[in-house]
Amino acid sequence: MNKYEKAAAPAVALMLLAAGAIFLFAPTDSLQGPVQRIFYLHVSSAIAAYGCFAVVLLGGVIYLRNESLAADRLARAGALVGVVFTTVTLVMGMLWAKPIWGTFWTWDARLTSTLVLWIIYAGYLLVRRLAEPGRQGARFAAVVGIFGFIDVPVVHFSVTWWRTQHPGPVIINDALPPEMLATFLFTMACTLVLAAVMIAIRYRIETLADGSVPAVAEQASVVTTREPEPVQ
Amino acid sequence: MTSSIAVALAVARKDLTAEWRTRELVPALAQFVVLALVIANFGFQIDSRNASSIAPGVLWLVLVFAGLVAFGRAFAAEREQASLEAMLMTPASPVAIFAGKALAATILLVGCEAVLLPALTLFFGTPLTAPVVVAVLLATIGMASLGCLFAAMVARIRARELLLPLLTLPLWIPFIVAGGHAVQVAMGASGSYDQAMALLVDFDILFVVLTSLAARFVLDE
Numbered sequence: 145m146n147k148y149e150k151a152a153a154p155a156v157a158l159m160l161l162a163a164g165a166i167f168l169f170a171p172t173d174s175l176q177g178p179v180q181r182i183f184y185l186h187v188s189s190a191i192a193a194y195g196c197f198a199v200v201l202l203g204g205v206i207y208l209r210n211e212s213l214a215a216d217r218l219a220r221a222g223a224l225v226g227v228v229f230t231t232v233t234l235v236m237g238m239l240w241a242k243p244i245w246g247t248f249w250t251w252d253a254r255l256t257s258t259l260v261l262w263i264i265y266a267g268y269l270l271v272r273r274l275a276e277p278g279r280q281g282a283r284f285a286a287v288v289g290i291f292g293f294i295d296v297p298v299v300h301f302s303v304t305w306w307r308t309q310h311p312g313p314v315i316i317n318d319a320l321p322p323e324m325l326a327t328f329l330f331t332m333a334c335t336l337v338l339a340a341v342m343i344a345i346r347y348r349i350e351t352l353a354d355g356s357v358p359a360v361a362e363q364a365s366v367v368t369t370r371e372p373e374p375v376q
Numbered sequence: 377m378t379s380s381i382a383v384a385l386a387v388a389r390k391d392l393t394a395e396w397r398t399r400e401l402v403p404a405l406a407q408f409v410v411l412a413l414v415i416a417n418f419g420f421q422i423d424s425r426n427a428s429s430i431a432p433g434v435l436w437l438v439l440v441f442a443g444l445v446a447f448g449r450a451f452a453a454e455r456e457q458a459s460l461e462a463m464l465m466t467p468a469s470p471v472a473i474f475a476g477k478a479l480a481a482t483i484l485l486v487g488c489e490a491v492l493l494p495a496l497t498l499f500f501g502t503p504l505t506a507p508v509v510v511a512v513l514l515a516t517i518g519m520a521s522l523g524c525l526f527a528a529m530v531a532r533i534r535a536r537e538l539l540l541p542l543l544t545l546p547l548w549i550p551f552i553v554a555g556g557h558a559v560q561v562a563m564g565a566s567g568s569y570d571q572a573m574a575l576l577v578d579f580d581i582l583f584v585v586l587t588s589l590a591a592r593f594v595l596d597e
Contacts, residue, residue: 208593260546267542275533284529287590291522291547 148345155341158334170327179243184328186236187315188335189229190258194296196226196339197265201293204286216282217354219289221346223268225339230262245309253306257299264292277354380472387463387476392483394453401449401484405442406491412438413499424501431500432559435492436552439512440519440545442488447523448540450481451531460531460595470595471588478524478587485516507562507569511576515555518580521587522547529594550579 145153166184173180203219206212237255238248249255268288275281303312314320320328395401416422416434454460454477463473489512497504526543530536558572 260549263542264546267539267546270539270542271529271533274535274539280532283593284533287525287529287593288543290590291586295546 148348151341151344155334155338158337162331162334165327165330169323171321171323176244179240182236182240184331185335186233186240187328188332189232189236190299191332192335192339193226193229193233193261194300195336196222196229196343197261197289197293197296198222199343200226200265200268200289204289207282207286208290211279211282213354216286217347217350218343219286220272220350221343223265223272223285223289224346225342227262227265227269228342229335229339230258230265234258234262250309252309253302254299254308254310257295257302261292261295261299264288264295268292380469380475383468383472384476384479387473388479388483391450391477391480395480395484401446402487405446405484405488408445409438409442409488409492410495412441413495417499422500427500428502428563429565431496431502432556432563432565434500435496435512435559436556438492439489439515440548440552442492443485443516443519443523443548444541444544446485446488447481447520447527447544448530448537450477450484450524451527455531464595471591474524474528474591474595475588477528478520481524481527482516482520485520486513489513489516502563505562508559511555511558511562511573514573514576514580515551518551518576518583519548521584525587525590525594528591547583551576554579 162184166181170181170184172178199222200219203215203217203222206215207219237258241250242248268285271285271288272281275284302308303310315325315328413434416430416437420426420430420434422430451460454463464470493504493509493512496502502508523544526540526547530539530543533539554572554575557567558569558576561567561569561572
């Protein structure tokens, strides 16, 4: 077992524990019934996605400042994991919306901005795939990641800025009974651990992928270093 | 600072002169705009009752796709003749070169809007008033700065025609939301025109500043 497998095992175990808390510990919602249990993972994965995209933003800014390859790999890892968690948020949200709102989708500000978020970072992944690996692709992707992050506060504050069908913040408004709040906080912590472990593993994969094309890495370093003028 | 402005104006003049001599883009876009209105007519089954409610949507759809073509072309000629590299080798700052290209592309898109707005009035019977024109022009500024940034980027990537809309359209949404609302109000819907315009100006400032900061990293080699 290498150290990545050692990290992955407890992360998965924590998610199973969270599932136990969601289905066995948390009380059933009196209005919505069992379907309300979607809430715990739906909101947690949205927060995990915000975190992942913040990693993309940070990695991009650091890369543009000092061309650190590690920051670029971190951004790549964050984007992929963030898209996964945004997908989870969207799919769970749709499954929840069908019984409660009567439709899978409505063009509400939060739903729309979350879908746009998914599209932006899917575009980021496409840039990574289509641009030449190395300095240029990393720079372009960093710019996309920085511009794309503008949508994260829009998603977060959409429920306050516009009148939406999607409910507003329930955590900071103290609208949850203590058992539900405890279950939510535990699920959120587990999801964040899972996201961090996924980013770490993806970071390792990106490092190995970079290592397998040494010619590109070498080329990039030749371009970046300015050789001194020969002394006559 | 003044030399940067001179460089930007020179680059813009070069692009506009090239367009004037070849007369490729604006006539093609003007034809595209009229064609798009014809397609909208069949797609929406337009009659005198629903024309005014559909027209703002058609306006933005057509403008967005015409913009994608205009900004995509802005760097196509440079790529085909590898002249961008030559321009970047001069001591001129990449941001000034980018500003010049963006300015020229904006003027060309405004030329295409000069066809679109009267055509919309002619075919859809919507009013061609100053509020409509100002809202469209304000949205054009921000859309052009973003569109040119990503056009400069995808010019060096494979499958650029595919990638330009995917990267640009999501970030144009703020302009379509605010500009669309302003045009709807100007064409008779209820709402606050001033609020939508204030939002448009905010987005213009935000994206013009952000793109000029990012231009260095996209153009510089």
